[in-house]
Amino acid sequence: MRYDCVIIGGGPAGLNAALVLGRARRSVALIDGNKPRNAVTHASHGFITRDGVTPTEFRTIAANELLRYPTIDHLQAEVSSVEKVDAGFEVRDSSGFVYKARKVILATGVSEIFPKIEGFYSFYGKSLFVCPYCDGWEHRDQPLVIVSESPHVFHYAKTIYNWSKDLVVCTNGHALLDDEQKEKLEAKGIKIMEQAVSSFLGQSGQLEKVRFKNGTEIKRRAGFVMSEMVPNIQLVENLGCEKEQSGTLKTDDFGRTSIKDLYIAGDASYVNPSQLIFAAADGSRTAAAVNMDLTEEDF
Known part of the structure; x- marks a missing residue:
């Protein structure tokens, strides 16, 4: 036919x-x-x-x-x-x-294509997401982590700030933010961590912590990862x-x-x-x- x-x-x-x-x-x-x-x-x-x-x-x-x-x-x-x-x-x-x-x-x-971070797929679609318009509402006002290796991370963080003010931006070992951008984020109370991320930790799809390769850990409830x-x-x-x-x-x-x-x-x-x-x-x-x-x- x-x-x-x-x-x-x-x-x-x-x-x-x-x-x-x-x-x-x-x-x-x-x-x-x-x-x-x-x-x-x-x-x-x-x-x-x-x-x-x-x-x-x-x-x-x-x-x-x-x-x-x-x-x-x-x-x-x-x-x-x-x-x-x-x-x-x-x-x-x-x-x-x-x-x-x-x-x-x-x-x-x-x-x-996502950053290669141990444990990511255990949480993807459950407590780690890509699109804040799709999943931001469900995680409003929660402690969130933003992980990105993209130069667009500044805009990404500003957008997600609409849903939660408790944000930590992780650039996974990359220098993606200039001094002016850092100042603007920090003025809003957004913490910036440029260390490489080692793994996501939690149980049954629920994110609990983010561990960095230097051994540092932060507690987070959910997050957004740029792909x-x-x-x-x-x-x-x-x-x-x-x-x-x-x-x-x-x-x-x-x-x-x-x-x-x-x-x-x-x-x-x-x-x-x-x-x-x-x-x-x-x-x-x-x-x-x-x-x-x-x-x-x-x-």
Whole structure:
């Protein structure tokens, strides 16, 4: 079967793109490897009508809504390659099955790279987090630690200060703050520790202490760790897409890449903050562009 559009990735961007195209009576294959980045998250926040929804519940609700539209095939498979052909694309999964498509939307999200600190994954998603907009409210006014190896740590700390005034900023052995920034943070009562972090300590996912390599320990109840986000664009790099200096794919305002009929949506485009509501909105916008382009070609 030849589809109007194959969507690679079943997160909020891919799901919402499928919904919009299904409602536009387009034939769609939504191919989902079922490896959501937010699987460790206890709940997602900031999405009106779905505040506090678990990732599993969100995906289940979305999948059930897609069942209303007979032109959508929601398939669980791992995509292994994407090839450009005269009539569009051939998308191959790990079993060797080939899906033919006029258009492709890449909605594969990002991979996160965290500082290598012992114990991190025992607390990630339970008492250590990335996004203060997603988890700040639940840990308001608690003693928090901020760990970052990024030059953006100053802005990160200022943002998290909205939720708690009891903050310790750890730069994990890196000199990331200039004197003026240090003065501003310290004037707000924010402690700065530039020593390398050895480990996170606690029980059953609840952070209790942060230990430094010099033997110092501080008591903390929860925290935020900045990650490096790398767009998952490996599947289409062989197509020769133009890139930005940041390494993301160059697109127009509707997710069209430099390769005709190839689009990108959601966190993989790395244009918006990495939040569920932004990814879903981006999927909707990109799907509208796909439908518009199909309409112009066929009319």
